[in-house]
């Protein structure tokens with residue numbers, strides 16, 4: 603298996619404050635890779651650095667070509683899809699209009715999206731702002747899948763959703779992953795267990811663990827040390843003044 607996305611010594615800053623310190627990982631060209639870590643350790647900022655949405659330095663390679671100095675729109679054109687944490691649907695527009703606005707290519711993948719999200723087809727004329735959180739998440743994922751991306755960056759898609767809807771979103775991501783490799787920032791470890799092949803753990807802006815996701819989740823000592831929780835819990839916020847916990851008990 604080769605890497606579709608390679609990140610080396612990535613650092614990112616917001617308003618002069620460094621929020622990503624030194625992140626290095628490889629994303630395989632198939633399956634789902636989970637980015638894990640406590641609240642505020644820099645997971646979202648890592649995705650935003652890759653996309654050029656925040657100031658960054660380091661090496662970022664997509665399918666062998668450097669994208670580290672490209673502006674965001676060029677990175678998106680090269681095939682990096684993004685499903686942001688806050689979903690960002692246009693609330694006054696219908697589902698169909700939201701999807702139409704996302705289409706970049708001549709032959710968008712409408713059949714794939716209709717197959718993966720039949721509920722959105724039924725609701726095509728409903729204003730996106732009146733959809734449930736889970737349905738809005740489906741719109742956000744569907745928008746990204748309309749285009750032929752080389753990799754999809756998905757940020758906390760199950761956050762704040764009811765358990766049944768979490769399962770639906772996980773179902774959709776599992777199906778989507780058959781068509782595109784996914785980088786998934788996710789706090790729900792049951793979802794990670796179900797979907798992810800590899801897990802990358804970030805702490806204080808640095809990668810502190812990379813390995814098989816199931817092996818990590820099956821190791822309660824490691825989960826407690828790296829994420830500060832039991833393997834059936836959700837990671838808690840980092841303590842004030844929290845430092846890299848690699849090698850130290852939580």
Ligand SMILES: Nc1ncnc2c1ncn2[C@@H]1O[C@H](COP(=O)(O)OP(=O)(O)OP(=O)(O)O)[C@@H](O)[C@H]1O
Nearest residue numbers: 616617619621639640641642643644645646647648
């Ligand atoms: N717009 C911003 N302005 C200032 N600081 C920010 C901004 N966005 C993020 N940060 C800070 O950057 C650090 C990393 O935040 P980030 O959102 O990347 O973490 P995260 O691991 O994704 O957290 P969570 O799991 O809570 O979403 C945090 O200390 C956060 O407070």
